[in-house]
Amino acid sequence: MRLRDLLSSEALPGLPELRLLGGGVHLDRPVLAAVTIDLPDPGRFVSRGDLVLSGLAWRRKDAGAGQCDAFVRVLVEAGCAALGAGEAKFGHVPADLVEACDRHGLPLLAVGVEVPFTAVTEYVARSRAGARVGNLAALVDRHRRFTADRQAGAGADALLELMLAELDLRAYILSPTGRQIAGARPPLPEKTASALAGRFLAAERAGGPAPHRTVARSTAYSLFPVRTGPDAGAAPTDWLIAVEADCADWGRERVDLVERLARLVAVERAGRDTDRTARRITAGRLLALLEPHGGGGPGGAGPGEGRPGAGRPGGDGPGLFEDAAARLATGAVGPEDSVRWQAVSARLDVRPAPGFPVGTAVRDLLEEVLLHPHCLGAGAGQRIAVAPAGEAGASGNGDPAGAEAVAFVLVGEDGELTPGAVGKAAGGSLPRALRAGERLSFGVSAPVGEASDLRHALAEARNARRVTAASDPVAACGPEDLAAHVMSLLALLPADVRRSFSRRLLSPLHDYDRRYRSDLVPTLRSFLEHEGSWARCGEALHLHVNSLRYRIGRIEALTGRSLTRLEDKMDFAAALRMEGDGRGGAA
Numbered sequence: 001m002r003l004r005d006l007l008s009s010e011a012l013p014g015l016p017e018l019r020l021l022g023g024g025v026h027l028d029r030p031v032l033a034a035v036t037i038d039l040p041d042p043g044r045f046v047s048r049g050d051l052v053l054s055g056l057a058w059r060r061k062d063a064g065a066g067q068c069d070a071f072v073r074v075l076v077e078a079g080c081a082a083l084g085a086g087e088a089k090f091g092h093v094p095a096d097l098v099e100a101c102d103r104h105g106l107p108l109l110a111v112g113v114e115v116p117f118t119a120v121t122e123y124v125a126r127s128r129a130g131a132r133v134g135n136l137a138a139l140v141d142r143h144r145r146f147t148a149d150r151q152a153g154a155g156a157d158a159l160l161e162l163m164l165a166e167l168d169l170r171a172y173i174l175s176p177t178g179r180q181i182a183g184a185r186p187p188l189p190e191k192t193a194s195a196l197a198g199r200f201l202a203a204e205r206a207g208g209p210a211p212h213r214t215v216a217r218s219t220a221y222s223l224f225p226v227r228t229g230p231d232a233g234a235a236p237t238d239w240l241i242a243v244e245a246d247c248a249d250w251g252r253e254r255v256d257l258v259e260r261l262a263r264l265v266a267v268e269r270a271g272r273d274t275d276r277t278a279r280r281i282t283a284g285r286l287l288a289l290l291e292p293h294g295g296g297g298p299g300g301a302g303p304g305e306g307r308p309g310a311g312r313p314g315g316d317g318p319g320l321f322e323d324a325a326a327r328l329a330t331g332a333v334g335p336e337d338s339v340r341w342q343a344v345s346a347r348l349d350v351r352p353a354p355g356f357p358v359g360t361a362v363r364d365l366l367e368e369v370l371l372h373p374h375c376l377g378a379g380a381g382q383r384i385a386v387a388p389a390g391e392a393g394a395s396g397n398g399d400p401a402g403a404e405a406v407a408f409v410l411v412g413e414d415g416e417l418t419p420g421a422v423g424k425a426a427g428g429s430l431p432r433a434l435r436a437g438e439r440l441s442f443g444v445s446a447p448v449g450e451a452s453d454l455r456h457a458l459a460e461a462r463n464a465r466r467v468t469a470a471s472d473p474v475a476a477c478g479p480e481d482l483a484a485h486v487m488s489l490l491a492l493l494p495a496d497v498r499r500s501f502s503r504r505l506l507s508p509l510h511d512y513d514r515r516y517r518s519d520l521v522p523t524l525r526s527f528l529e530h531e532g533s534w535a536r537c538g539e540a541l542h543l544h545v546n547s548l549r550y551r552i553g554r555i556e557a558l559t560g561r562s563l564t565r566l567e568d569k570m571d572f573a574a575a576l577r578m579e580g581d582g583r584g585g586a587a
Contacts, residue, residue: 001030001031001124001127002027002028002029002030002031003026003027003028003029003030003031003051003081003082003107004027004028005031005127006018006031006051006109006120006123006124007020007027007109011123012115012119012120012123015114015115015119016112016114016115018084018109018110018111018112018115018120019109019110019112020107020108020109020110021085021093021098021101021108021109021110022098022101022102022107022108023082023101023102023105023106023107023108024107026082026105026107027107029049029081029082029107030049030081031049031050031051031081031082031124031127032047032048032049032050032081033047033049033050033051033124033125034050034051034052034053034084034117034120034121034124034125035050035051035052035053035121036053036054036055036117036121037052037053037054038054038055038056038057038058039058040058040067040070040071041070041071041074042054042071042074042075043074043077043078044227044263044266045263045264045267046074046075046078046080047078047079047080047256047260048078048079048080049079049080049081050078050080050081051080051081051082051083051084051120051124052075052080052082052083052084053084053086053111053117053120053121054083054084054085054086055086055088055089055117056085056086056089056090056094056097057089058071059071059089059094059097064096065096065099065100068094068096068097068099068100069096069100069103069104071097071100072097072100072101072103072104072106073100073104075106076104076105076106080106081107082106082107082108082109083101083106083107083108083109084109084110084111084117084120085097085108085109085110085111086111086113086117087110087111087112087113088113092110093108093110169243169244169245170183170184170243170244170245171183171184171241171242171243171244171258172184172187172188172193172241172242172244173226173239173240173241173242173265174188174193174196174197174200174239174240174241174242175197175239175368175371175372176197176200176201176236176237176238176239176240176365176368176429176430176433177194177197177368177369177372177425177426177428177429177430178190178193178194178195178196178197178198178372178428178429179193179368179371179372179373180193181239183242184244188242189217192216192217193242194428194429195216195429196214196216196221196223196240196242197240197428197429198428198429198430198431198432199212199214199216199223199432200212200223200225200240200242201236201429201430201432201433202432202433203223204225204234204235204236204238204433205234205236205432205433205434205435207234210223210224210225211223211224211225211243211247211255211258211259213246213247213248219244220244220245220246221242221243221244221245222242222243222245222246222247222258223240223241223242223243224240224241224242224243224258224259224261224262225238225239225240225262226238226239226240226241226262226265226266226269227262227263227266228266228269228270228364233353235356235361236361236365236430236433236434237360237361237364237365237368239265239269241258241261241262241265243258276367276381279384279385279386280363280385280386280387282385283385283386283387283406283407283408284387284388286385286387286408286454287387287389287406287458290454290455290458339410339449339451340410340411340412340413340416340447340448340449341408341409341410341411341447341448341449341450341451341453341454341457342408342409342411342416342417342444342445342446342447342448342457342461343406343407343408343409343444343445343454343457343458343460343461344366344370344406344407344409344417344422344442344443344444344445344461345389345404345405345406345442345443345458345461345462345464345465346362346365346366346369346404346405346406346407346440346441346442346443346465347362347402347403347404347439347440347441347465348361348362348365348402348403348438348439348440349401349402349438349439349440349441350401350434350435350438351401351435351437351438352401358391358401358402358403359388359390359391359403359405360388361403362388362403362404362405362440363386363387363388363405365405365426365430365440366386366405366407366442367384367386367407369422369425369426369430369442370384370386370407370409370417370422370425371384372425374421374424374425375417375421375422375425376409376411376417383409383410383411384407384408384409384410385407385408386405386406386407386408387405387406387407388403388404388405389403389404389405389406390403390404391403391404406458406461408454411447416446416447417444418444418478419442419443419444419464419476419477419478419481420476422442422444422476423442423474423475423476426440426442426474426476427474427475427476430474431473431474434473434474438473439470439472439473439474439475440473440474441465441468441474441475441476441477442465442468442475442476442477443460443461443462443463443464443465443466443467443468443476443477443478444461444464444476444477444478444479445457445458445460445461445464445478445479446460446478446479460479464477464478464479464481465477467481498578499578501574501575501578502574502575502576502578502579505559505561505571505572505575506521506575506576506579508558508559509521509524509555509558509559512554512558518551518554519541519551520551520554520555520558521576522541523537523541523543523548523551523552523555524552524555524572524576525576526540526541527548527552527563528569528572528573528576532563532569534548534549
């Protein structure tokens with residue numbers, strides 16, 4: 001259809017006609033779709049040929065002409081056909097908007113108070129003869145309804161329902177952990193959802209063009225990203241739409257529709273993030289009250305975690321700590337419920353692209369993990385609050401940049417969050433988002449009965465996170481892991497202390513190995529792993545016992561230690577462990 005068709009008396013039977021306020025020379029422009037937008041920056045949600053309908057909720061009365069000019073310029077750059085401005089808010093179309101449209105050559109239509117936007121979008125949709133892309137008017141109308149009531153997540157389901165009805169497709173919205181947010185019934189099997197999320201993350205990490213095509217359980221799927229970053233770039237926190245079809249068989253129009261659906265789902269997700277803002281702010285305040293001044297120390301914040309705190313609970317203003325804790329509990333538990341708290345620490349160590357927000361990414365990943373059904377079950381969103389806890393930039397020598405996020409979790413008397421559940425929720429798909437040497441680690445505290453005990457819980461969660469195995473890309477530990485073995489306590493030492501100890505003890509051996517191309521360090525490690533058994537160690541290394549004795553003698557001579565003494569054996573074992581942990585990433 002053409003733009004002039006909208007001005008016909010037959011376009012909206014029984015309703016006042018649309019009025020042309022400017023741009024009459026462009027009435028032959030094709031109109032491909034109608035979208036309703038009330039955001040100040042609509043760039044991500046409009047496309048070439050769109051008739052953009054706006055109620056002007058974004059325009060402030062006290063704003064200058066620049067606000068309208070910026071809005072119109074974005075529409076022109078996107079190739080939109082025209083702007084339809086509603087008159088309900090101001091009683092007329094503001095003069096500065098008329099001037100901006102005239103300046104940029106964008107046709108402007110006045111949509112009277114009596115004309116619902118849905119009538120315009122339905123007319124545009126019906127007029128697109130032969131289009132097999134579905135009823136875009138219903139798409140826009142459902143989008144408006146779910147943005148008004150996003151709490152139950154009905155909006156995302158409504159959009160997918162439209163796709164099923166109009167395009168004969170089955171589709172699912174999945175989180176990066178494989179949690180099904182909305183979609184067809186019955187839901188995807190858990191393993192299939194996790195596998196699809198993992199393949200999506202791997203394809204995004206590899207930089208391949210979307211949509212990504214894959215096969216799971218003999219069924220073809222097309223994976224469309226739901227971008228959330230400010231520049232709409234790939235991120236490990238992105239949702240995805242998994243469509244049960246091979247998009248290689250589609251025309252461009254059908255691909256465009258699903259991509260538009262993904263943009264609308266991004267709006268839905270942004271709304272949910274807005275709903276969490278108050279809890280995030282309160283969690284940040286609570287974290288600031290818990291942090292010791294200056295951070296650091298085995299129980300405090302290490303490099304890239306924590307921030308200068310507001311002191312001890314209750315120490316910087318009466319009731320501040322208790323008030324912050326009470327705000328988190330509001331709405332999450334009933335007055336008769338017994339409240340217990342847990343703390344969760346998550347750290348992401350990655351080699352990010354310039355400008356990549358590592359702190360935001362680890363916060364969002366921690367939220368997604370805790371929302372997984374394995375962790376807290378239904379209603380988890382009201383029982384968790386997550387805040388970023390600091391970042392450490394890359395050192396410039398190829399080491400990862402790290403950032404920490406902390407969650408405060410409310411649990412009942414009959415259940416608690418376990419590190420096993422966290423590891424299961426995170427370990428299925430998230431390793432596929434990480435490159436070699438990158439890590440995502442979690443620590444979970446034991447439950448505490450009082451909010452005033454949260455400082456201890458936070459220290460326990462951080463200490464548990466530090467003892468996760470450096471060799472695992474995604475790992476979770478709890479307080480029981482702290483007492484599993486004396487070696488697990490080494491991770492609680494400051495990183496510079498560990499590096500100094502292992503370097504002082506092992507550097508003579510490394511220097512000797514480099515100079516003479518020998519294998520003293522591997523020999524030492526094998527000797528300790530075989531509990532000092534000459535025969536078993538020699539067999540493992542394919543060495544004669546006499547050759548093994550010569551090597552052990554060189555180790556003792558270079559270090560001044562004796563491998564017959566228990567204390568020296570423990571020192572060697574600790575140095576080797578700390579050296580390996582240091583190479584596996586920051587604590």
